Amino acid sequence: MRAAVARRREWSAVRIVPTITTLILAMLSVLPLRFPNYAAVAPLLALAGLYYWTIYRPEFLPPSFVFLCGFVLDLLSGGPLGVSSLLFLLTRVVVLPQRRFFVDRLFPFVWGGFTLLAAGAIAFLWVLGSMLTGAMLDMRAASLQWVLTVACFPAVAYLLMRVQRAFVPSS
Amino acid sequence: MRLAVPVKMLSQRFALPVLVFASVVMVVLGKADTLLFERVRVVFADLVSPVLGIVSQPVAAVDQLLDQVQGTFALSAENAQLRQDNARLVQWQQVAQGLTVENARLRELLNLAPDPSVSFVSTRVIANSGGSFVRSVLIDGGSREGIARGQAAMTGAGLVGRVTEVGDRAARVLLVTDLNSRVPVAVDGSRERAVLAGDNSDRPRLLYLPARTTVKVGDRLVSSGNGGIFPPGLPVGEVAAIEDGIVRVEPYAELSRLDYLRIVNYGLSGVLPQPVMPRAVKAPRGNREPTLREPTP
Numbered sequence: 103m104r105a106a107v108a109r110r111r112e113w114s115a116v117r118i119v120p121t122i123t124t125l126i127l128a129m130l131s132v133l134p135l136r137f138p139n140y141a142a143v144a145p146l147l148a149l150a151g152l153y154y155w156t157i158y159r160p161e162f163l164p165p166s167f168v169f170l171c172g173f174v175l176d177l178l179s180g181g182p183l184g185v186s187s188l189l190f191l192l193t194r195v196v197v198l199p200q201r202r203f204f205v206d207r208l209f210p211f212v213w214g215g216f217t218l219l220a221a222g223a224i225a226f227l228w229v230l231g232s233m234l235t236g237a238m239l240d241m242r243a244a245s246l247q248w249v250l251t252v253a254c255f256p257a258v259a260y261l262l263m264r265v266q267r268a269f270v271p272s273s
Numbered sequence: 274m275r276l277a278v279p280v281k282m283l284s285q286r287f288a289l290p291v292l293v294f295a296s297v298v299m300v301v302l303g304k305a306d307t308l309l310f311e312r313v314r315v316v317f318a319d320l321v322s323p324v325l326g327i328v329s330q331p332v333a334a335v336d337q338l339l340d341q342v343q344g345t346f347a348l349s350a351e352n353a354q355l356r357q358d359n360a361r362l363v364q365w366q367q368v369a370q371g372l373t374v375e376n377a378r379l380r381e382l383l384n385l386a387p388d389p390s391v392s393f394v395s396t397r398v399i400a401n402s403g404g405s406f407v408r409s410v411l412i413d414g415g416s417r418e419g420i421a422r423g424q425a426a427m428t429g430a431g432l433v434g435r436v437t438e439v440g441d442r443a444a445r446v447l448l449v450t451d452l453n454s455r456v457p458v459a460v461d462g463s464r465e466r467a468v469l470a471g472d473n474s475d476r477p478r479l480l481y482l483p484a485r486t487t488v489k490v491g492d493r494l495v496s497s498g499n500g501g502i503f504p505p506g507l508p509v510g511e512v513a514a515i516e517d518g519i520v521r522v523e524p525y526a527e528l529s530r531l532d533y534l535r536i537v538n539y540g541l542s543g544v545l546p547q548p549v550m551p552r553a554v555k556a557p558r559g560n561r562e563p564t565l566r567e568p569t570p
Contacts, residue, residue, distance in 0.1 A: 129321075133329055134401040134410065136336050136530040139475060141401040141408065164285075169292040177317040180445055181406040183310050184299025191293050231406050234304060235452050239406075240474060 119269050120155040120163040121171060123262060127151040128175040142243040145251040148175050149223055150258040152190055153216050156197045157204045159270055168194050182234055189223055196222070213255055220251045315440040318411060322443035325399040326413050333397070333532060394418045394536045399443070401531075408451035408473060409434070412534055415442045423502055425537045431508040431525030432456070432496065433534060444536075448528055449509070450477050457499035458509050460492050466499065469509060469522060475529070476513055479520035488512060494522060504539045 127147040135144075148171060155163040172187030179186075197219065204212050228244045303310055344351070396414035414420050416439050426433040426446040434448040435456075447454055454471035458479070465486055471477045482488060492512040498505030513523035 129325070129328060132325075132400040132402070132411075133332050134398045134531065135332060136532065138529045140529065141410075142473075144401070165289045165292050169296065172296070174317075177314055178321065178400060178411075179407070180314070180402040180409045180411070182300060182303045183313075184296040184303060185406070188293065188296035188300065191289065191296060195289070227406075230300075234300070235406065235473070237452065237472060 116270055117162050118167075119265065120151075120159055121167040123265055124148050124151040124155065124163070124171045125174055127258065128171060128178060131175075132178045139243075142240070143246040143250055145247065145254045146220065146223065147251075147254060147258060148172075148186075149190070149193065149220065149251065150216065150255050151262060152193055153197060153219055154259055154262045156194055157201045157212065158266060160194075160198055160201065162270065163194075165191060165194065185227070185230060185234075188230075189226055192226070193219065193223065209256070209259070212259070213252075216255050217252050220248055220255075224248045224251070311438055314445070315438050315443075318438070318443040318445065319415065319440035322399060322411070322413055322415075322440075325411065326397070329397075329399045336532070392419070392538045394420055394538070396420070396444075396534050396536060398531045398534060406473075408448040408454075408471065408528075409437070410446050410448065410531055410534075412444050412446060412536070413442065414536065415440045415444050417441050418536075419538065420444050420536050421538070425496075425503045425507060425539070426534045427507065427537055428526040428531065428534065430527065431510060432503070433524075433526045433528065433531065435502065436536060446534065446536075449524055450475060450528055456503065456509065457497045458494045459497035459505070460488055461495050462493070463487060466497050467494075467520075469494065476521040476523055477510075479512075479522060482520065488515070488520060490515060 125148075127150065131144050131147040134141075152163070152168065152171065168190045169187045172185075172190040173183070175186040176183045197215075200215070204215055224244050224247055228239055228241070231239045299310075394414055396412040396418070398410045399413045400411035402409045402411075412420075412426075420436055420439055422436055422439055424436045426436060432449060434446045434451070434454060436444050437447045438445040448471070449456055449469060450471040450473065452471055452473045454469075454477070456469040457466065458469045459466050465483055465488060467479045467482045467488075469477050470480045479488070479494075490512050494509045494511065496503040496505060496507040496509055508525050510522040510524040512520060514521045
């Protein structure tokens, strides 16, 4: 009985691992790296985290936590509040029905899926940003951001895979 | 217990649409009234600034290391350059000393009120804004250090931006390249006035130049002091290009590589509403004693 309670408690602690890792990724993406014009093209690391967990453990990253991650990212980056929450929730809506195509596939396939997702996400941000600011935002910066985001994905996925194997039980 | 299951199912079913709706509402509200969210941002910035301060420390360390390595390779070239600079600067020092004395005498003659005294706070940049929306940075100093809204943020080279949100120990600086940034500037020499307007690109534009302007590439721009946000004469940037009537300005400060910022308090309240104005040092008007003392020969 006591063991069952302990297991259950452990299980609930494990539930927040995806959220914590996504929040850490969000924080890493706002670090002031001193590359020229880095801020404008900083990769969407949190999006990579969200994509990973939505495919491999969606039950541990429910909509409320997805919303929270987006909210925190907007607060950190100083951007308009609600934009990242909206993007992340829509990402979940788009990715969740497709996850069975990805979950047992080889990594390049998953990466390819993320390439498409990131393109959609950055296009979404670009359109919304242009609407909110009333001016056409720099398209080259957006393209470079897409390239960087896609390029960062293998590293993020590898780290999250290690985290998943270490902490998150298979369902 | 039996009731809890349908409630849970209901909340699961509607959580997503409700949250999407909430996000859209936030975007719209934020567009209409940014003050509403400012408090939230400030409180959050205060909360995370210690964490960000620690996390950004290794980044700064690696940067310094790279700089050092680069510096070692360029030592002899840099030394020669510095010798030249030094010789030139010694000359300038002579000129400046002469001008300081002359300036003080003329001020005395004119009974001019002395400039308000200036205080500095040095802070470290702990977060860059990501994405294409805003150009701003988070710094690890707030009202505790005497930082207040509207104060100018500078590097040694020139103006970086102004403080827009202030918490207890963190504050946000809106860069001059941000879409919402407007800085009244003057062309040094001709005193033509204009407004430096950011558009999220690296080079902000000059707006409202006089119709028959004589501005040309290479002209130096300083803050004009109009609007009472910044004091006149702060170095801002230099005209980099004029294409199709659009004048682009290259800021003196290297905005993409900010590490330490100097937040400058000139005791100006300006057009920004300021609920708290800690340690605003204001010189009493009509004080006739010159601020700059004549150096004894």
